[in-house]
Amino acid sequence: MSNKKLIYGVFDEEDVLMKTIKxxxxxxxxxxxxxxxxxxxGMDNALGLxxxxxxxxxxxxxxxxxxxAFLMMWYMNIFDWPMDIGGKPSFAFYKNLxxxxxxxxxTTVLCAAHGMVITFYLRSKLLPGVEPQVxxxxxxxxxFVMKVETEESNLVTVEKMLADSGAVEIKx
Amino acid sequence: MEANFNITDKRYEFxxxxxxxxxxxxxxGLISVIASFATNSHQxxxxxxxxxxxxxxxxxxxxxxxxxQYASEVGWSIGIRRIPEAIAMYLPWGAALxxxxxxxxxxxxxxxxxxxxxxxxxxYFNPESPEFDHVIAGKSGFLNxxxxxxxxxxxxxxxxxxxxxxxxxxxxxxxxLNGTELHLKxxxxxxxxxxxxxxxxxLMAWDFIMSIDTHWYSTLFGWYTFSSLFVGAIAVIAVAxxxxxxxxxxxxxxxxxxxxxxxxxxxxxxxxxYLWFSQFMLIWYSNIPEEVSYFMVRQDHYRIFWITTFFVNxxxxxxxxxxRDAKRKSMMLIVMGVLVFIGHWMDFFQMITPGVVGAEWHLxxxxxxxxxxxxxxxxxxxxxxxxxxxxxxxxxxxxxxxLQHTL
Numbered sequence: 001m002s003n004k005k006l007i008y009g010v011f012d013e014e015d016v017l018m019k020t021i022k023x024x025x026x027x028x029x030x031x032x033x034x035x036x037x038x039x040x041x042g043m044d045n046a047l048g049l050x051x052x053x054x055x056x057x058x059x060x061x062x063x064x065x066x067x068x069a070f071l072m073m074w075y076m077n078i079f080d081w082p083m084d085i086g087g088k089p090s091f092a093f094y095k096n097l098x099x100x101x102x103x104x105x106x107t108t109v110l111c112a113a114h115g116m117v118i119t120f121y122l123r124s125k126l127l128p129g130v131e132p133q134v135x136x137x138x139x140x141x142x143x144f145v146m147k148v149e150t151e152e153s154n155l156v157t158v159e160k161m162l163a164d165s166g167a168v169e170i171k172x
Numbered sequence: 173m174e175a176n177f178n179i180t181d182k183r184y185e186f187x188x189x190x191x192x193x194x195x196x197x198x199x200x201g202l203i204s205v206i207a208s209f210a211t212n213s214h215q216x217x218x219x220x221x222x223x224x225x226x227x228x229x230x231x232x233x234x235x236x237x238x239x240x241q242y243a244s245e246v247g248w249s250i251g252i253r254r255i256p257e258a259i260a261m262y263l264p265w266g267a268a269l270x271x272x273x274x275x276x277x278x279x280x281x282x283x284x285x286x287x288x289x290x291x292x293x294x295x296y297f298n299p300e301s302p303e304f305d306h307v308i309a310g311k312s313g314f315l316n317x318x319x320x321x322x323x324x325x326x327x328x329x330x331x332x333x334x335x336x337x338x339x340x341x342x343x344x345x346x347x348x349l350n351g352t353e354l355h356l357k358x359x360x361x362x363x364x365x366x367x368x369x370x371x372x373x374x375l376m377a378w379d380f381i382m383s384i385d386t387h388w389y390s391t392l393f394g395w396y397t398f399s400s401l402f403v404g405a406i407a408v409i410a411v412a413x414x415x416x417x418x419x420x421x422x423x424x425x426x427x428x429x430x431x432x433x434x435x436x437x438x439x440x441x442x443x444x445x446y447l448w449f450s451q452f453m454l455i456w457y458s459n460i461p462e463e464v465s466y467f468m469v470r471q472d473h474y475r476i477f478w479i480t481t482f483f484v485n486x487x488x489x490x491x492x493x494x495x496r497d498a499k500r501k502s503m504m505l506i507v508m509g510v511l512v513f514i515g516h517w518m519d520f521f522q523m524i525t526p527g528v529v530g531a532e533w534h535l536x537x538x539x540x541x542x543x544x545x546x547x548x549x550x551x552x553x554x555x556x557x558x559x560x561x562x563x564x565x566x567x568x569x570x571x572x573x574x575l576q577h578t579l
Contacts (some may be wrong), residue, residue: 041578059494086457098453 005155006032009146009162010136010169014040017144020165021046024148029158035135035145057119058112065111069104135171143168182421186559194552201545208538217277217288218528219539223546224273225380226404226520228266229397230550232376233405234259235335236369242338242355242362247573248432251424253565255412257342258557259405260335262550267328270380274324288528290386291315308386315383323379327372334365343561351567373398384527388466392451397523399444403485404516406436410509412554414502421563427500428579434499437508441489444516445482470522473531477522484515517543 011017018040021031031047034040044051074093077083077100082091085099121127139145146167150158162170208216234256241249241256274288281287290296296305297312308315338358345354374394382393390396410433416422417430455463470478488511498504525533565571 055496087459098449098456101449101453 003152004149005152006172007148007150007155007158007162008135008171009148009167010139010171011144011146011166012142012168013166014144016166017146018042018046020146020162020167023165024158024161027161029148029150029154029161031146032149033147035139035147037140037142037144040144054116054119058116061115062108062112064115065108066104068111069107070100072107073100073103136169182423182563183561184416184421184555184558184563186555190555191552194548194555197544197548197551199545199548200541201543201548204538204541204545208542211538213538214286215525215529215533215539217273217280217286218525219542220273221277221288221380221528222521222524223517223543224266224269225524226517227262227546227550228270229376229401229520230404230408231260231262231266231335232331232369232373233401233403234408235263235331235338235365236373236402237405237409238338239334239362239365239369242359243366245359245570247570248429248577250565250568250570250574251422251429252409252413252433253342253568254558254561254563255409255416256405257339258412258554259408261339261557262553263328263331263335265549265553267332271324271328289383290527291383292317311386315386320379323375327376330365330368330372334361334368337361339557342565345568346562346566348567352569354567355569373401381523384524385466387462390451390455390463390466392447392454396444396447396451399440399447400516400519400523403437403440403444403512406433406440407509407513407516408554409433410437410505411513412558414506414509416558416563417502418506424564424575426577428577429574430502430505431496431499431579432577434493434505434508437505437512438489438493438499441485441493441512445486448481448485448519469526469530473533474522474526477518481515481519481522484511485519488512488515 009020011020017034021034024031025046034043034047036043070093077085077096078091078093083096084091085096088095090096135145135147136143146162148158148162159170205216205220208219237256238253238260240246241253277288278292281292285293287293291308291311293303295301295303296308297316298304299309338361341354341358345351348354377394377397381397382389413422413425413430413433417425452467455467489508492504493499493508521535521539568574
């Protein structure tokens with residue numbers, strides 16, 4: 001573990017970046033991550049990243065929202081203060097369900113959306129107070145940064161490969 | 173990025189056996205209708221109308237799908253364009269059958285007194301008659317025979333005309349040098365058609381379906397019918413594409429195209445539920461007797477349809493088609509397409525039948541036989557049309573985009 005080193009290649013062209021990922025892959029060197037100012041088509045496949053699980057999170061947050069809304073509506077309008085809804089004093093949850101659907105929908109969307117955003121921030125370590133990881137000042141502007149992890153003995157080869165394939169800068 | 177594959181001139185062959193299936197289905201339909209008439213079933217006309225309107229509007233949904241593809245210049249759908257085209261070619265058949273059913277019912281109704289549409293009894297409009305109905309008479313500005321006939325003629329002229337126009341130009345494009353020019357022509361035509369569709373689809377829903385319950389009205393009804401017919405058309409497209417792909421006739425359709433169709437099915441199922449529920453909730457909430465009566469009949473006597481359509485048309489698509497992997501499987505599209513198709517058939521059945529026969533309805537072999545007969549005809553017309561042209565439309569300016577489509 002100790003002799004693993006990180007090397008960063010900075011690129012200014014999307015195509016060059018994609019080609020470099022391919023050549024590195026062919027030589028058995030794995031690219032750990034790419035920092036890009038915008039989503040690059042086909043990057044996930046090229047890096048061999050797993051599919052995001054945020055959609056599963058979204059579903060779970062949504063279900064939570066639905067349950068919360070049902071609980072809230074039941075408590076407020078049926079249990080704590082029985083309401084006569086639409087001139088139908090049934091005071092039963094399932095009979096008044098149509099009136100609760102809009103609120104349930106809104107709460108589901110609220111929980112799913114906020115849950116996803118918060119999860120995404122937590123997962124990508126974008127929290128207030130966290131030191132931003134700036135490798136190159138233009139990485140969020142128009143430059144792409146490639147993060148390669150390799151053995152110390154291999155460092156020179158990788159550096160040469162990056163330089164040959166058209167990296168603008170190489171950093172450690 | 174991907175290797176460009178060879179577009180072959182693959183064609184669907186409408187084999188004798190396949191034709192035979194359609195003919196058997198049509199025969200079953202004819203026997204059912206004749207048996208239905210012979211046994212004096214009071215539901216015969218309502219069955220005919222419900223099935224006819226269901227398949228007619230599905231064809232209309234296919235035409236609408238085609239028009240939005242042209243109007244928004246969509247690239248991915250070029251490879252599946254032959255399917256909505258073929259669906260839309262059922263429109264002349266559907267129109268002819270509708271006219272037959274309306275005329276037939278009007279003539280037999282003169283002696284039996286049972287009209288599909290309540291307002292066809294002219295006594296309701298006569299202030300001297302003991303049967304004078306104030307509410308129906310108040311609608312005479314819209315619901316009168318001459319204007320009704322003009323409207324129906326207008327709908328059919330517009331729909332059939334555009335269906336033939338799009339089909340003709342699309343087939344011509346296959347061997348044309350000026351593919352882009354034809355595309356632009358169809359694009360301009362689709363703009364006009366979409367405006368006409370917005371008007372005719374709403375008016376059609378009032379005329380053919382809502383005026384059965386003459387006293388009742390809902391401002392959302394046109395939209396509600398539109399959503400139902402569009403989901404039906406997408407279900408047919410999904411099933412057809414799924415089957416053709418599994419037979420190896422649609423190599424140009426990859427999982428990304430399938431996902432797009434799955435998305436359409438998923439999204440518009442939710443859209444249908446949204447309108448279905450909005451219409452119900454407002455009426456349920458306000459609890460006004462003349463509005464609620466519509467739902468009372470359905471709730472008391474058609475409860476099974478209520479529950480089934482909700483689960484089949486909403487819960488099943490939303491849970492099963494939610495994941496990306498499900499949308500990308502052709503088998504899943506076929507299964508869900510069939511399910512949603514049946515669900516929307518039930519939806520149309522419960523839109524039309526209660527207004528005609530009220531509580532005394534039944535769903536026996538005669539009803540299912542009639543539906544199978546209409547399905548047989550629809551299937552025959554659609555497959556016959558698909559077989560007439562190559563599976564992949566050539567010379568479209570978006571051809572390459574469709575082949576390269578990735579999500």
